[in-house]
Amino acid sequence: MSDASERLLIDNCKRGEKAAFDTLIKSYEKRVYNLAYRLCGNYDEANDISVDAFLRVFQAVKLFRGDANFSTWLYRIVTNVYLDRRKRSLNKQHLSLEEYIELEENSVARQVEDTGPTPASSAEESERAVFLQRAIGELPDYQRAMIVLFHTEGLSYEEIAEVLGLKIGTVKSRLNRARLTLREKLEPVKELF
């Protein structure tokens, strides 16, 4: 999407146009969900984080002035949603669709299972990826966020600093530490890498 198209889309969102919100979701849902999942390591929680993040975006879009990159602003919101949840240490309920759709007593399927990849596809994930995600999950929150933003979302040090509200030097040093920590955590299974 070009910058001009994105500005028009955001302007339409500010006016509350449903079609604009729909387009915005389509444009960013994969990036948002991927970031959320890599931060929390859980498909259902990633869904909750992503929904909350988009709702925050839509509530706050009128405050977006356009002087920053929209995706950087969006990433900041997703990361803040994740960090807020970690701070509150909520016990997550898998509500999703049950909030507004209920099945009859004799129904068979629960619709909540369609909010993420199936168990079968999860099982297909490589062993290496499992160990890597587990190691990422053991990092401190900010280091985890930096690793994910840099290595999976491709943000620069400057963009990460903007997302997390830190100085660039802080980002670099913590990111370095995070990489070395991952290296140590994965030492026992280094033959996989």
Add this chain to the structure above:
Amino acid sequence: MVRGRRVTSMHCIDTRELLSDYVSGDVDAALTVSIDNHLERCSECRGELAGLRAVWSALGSMERVEPGPFFRENLLTRMERDPDGILNPSRRSSRWWTLGQLLQARSLAFAAAALVLVMAGAEVVQTQRAELGPISWLVHQLMPSQPTAAHGNSAEWTTGPKGGILIVRLYNLARLDGAGHPVTYHVSVDGRADGPAVRVTSSGWSTRALLPLATPPAGKSVQVHIVPTDGSIGISEQTLSLPLDRSADGL
């Protein structure tokens, strides 16, 4: 960019501190040479470098995880409940009317009542208004008492892991019954024993029902049965014929 003087020998601790920047190419030429020299002599640091590069490569090649097929539907449905006026910026509370609109509506109610008096007979309308009061009468007139076959009602089929889901969208489904109580509807596909009915409450504007089915409905339309729960006043059950969209499956 990490800058430094070229040194003839670096210690392992110093080298390992810089390895991450070395891998990303963020050290200047002088330090690069120093690190290179150390790595030539130190197998342990070479091992550290190899391990770091492997982790770096693995991080960069992690598969992207995607949301489930109904993520956007769920999100849009949450937004349509709209407690914070996301879709309608003028609506900032759970009230359906603002005071200004209400006062204007009151005037409109009287005007509408006068028109109906002429067209439908004075005695019937006066009785109705007298029973409900002018505001309730206007609300009663403007809130549909049954599902409408309004333009926009639709059904979309999308294949899922177990058969598929029929996404039914109903517009202007009455949220309250004649007594002002919230209405719950049972929505089902007519003639399909493999599909359980789902229970939904209307948001007033757009309501979605997700109906799991083992196989897709045949034909270009689908009959959807909508039944209000027992005790709903002034709401009748209906069977709607909805156009069926299979484009999500490339059909």
